[in-house]
Amino acid sequence: MNWRKVRIFVFTLLALCLIPATRYYQIDEPLLKLLRGSNHIDPLSLHLSGEFVENNLGTEQDADGSVTVRMIAQQYLFVPHCILVPAGVPVHLKITSADAVHSLTLNGTNYAVKTLPGTVSLAELQFPRTGDYKTVCREFCGAGHYAMRSEFKVVPRDQFPALRAGERGACVLQ
Ligand code: CUA
Numbered sequence: 715m716n717w718r719k720v721r722i723f724v725f726t727l728l729a730l731c732l733i734p735a736t737r738y739y740q741i742d743e744p745l746l747k748l749l750r751g752s753n754h755i756d757p758l759s760l761h762l763s764g765e766f767v768e769n770n771l772g773t774e775q776d777a778d779g780s781v782t783v784r785m786i787a788q789q790y791l792f793v794p795h796c797i798l799v800p801a802g803v804p805v806h807l808k809i810t811s812a813d814a815v816h817s818l819t820l821n822g823t824n825y826a827v828k829t830l831p832g833t834v835s836l837a838e839l840q841f842p843r844t845g846d847y848k849t850v851c852r853e854f855c856g857a858g859h860y861a862m863r864s865e866f867k868v869v870p871r872d873q874f875p876a877l878r879a880g881e882r883g884a885c886v887l888q
Pocket residue numbers: 788789790815816817851852853854855856859860862
């Protein structure tokens with residue numbers, strides 16, 4: 715046995731193992747994304763790129779008549795603050811957190827969606843009746859937890875306006 719060769723081999727192997735530790739965004743992050751599937755998202759770049767940039771937030775109409783709502787939970791608010799949705803159609807909610815663990819809870823319904831940084835939480839909602847639903851955060855997330863709230867406004871299906879990208883985040887009515 716040639717110990718010199720073994721030693722060189724072992725040291726080379728160790729050196730190669732150290733590369734990922736210095737190349738987080740080139741090696742580790744893409745690898746983690748692959749292993750965790752498409753629900754993984756980088757909480758630090760939410761507002762820079764990807765589906766949670768500002769113009770994509772709020773309610774978007776899908777081709778089949780349902781709607782998709784994208785939201786971000788962060789200390790200590792939900793973005794957008796007010797969500798407009800039509801009654802009686804499936805609402806696909808996609809929400810992620812920019813920091814801590816939060817829980818979007820809709821008063822007057824059974825809906826509660828936990829949000830975690832690094833993960834997109836998916837929930838299927840539907841509102842049979844019109845009305846305003848206050849939402850609160852039900853997961854203690856820090857000093858401003860008790861002030862962390864927002865609102866879902868449910869309007870009749872035929873009155874739901876076609877929302878342009880810039881309007882999706884506000885409760886605008888035509
Ligand atoms: Cu967010 Cu409590």
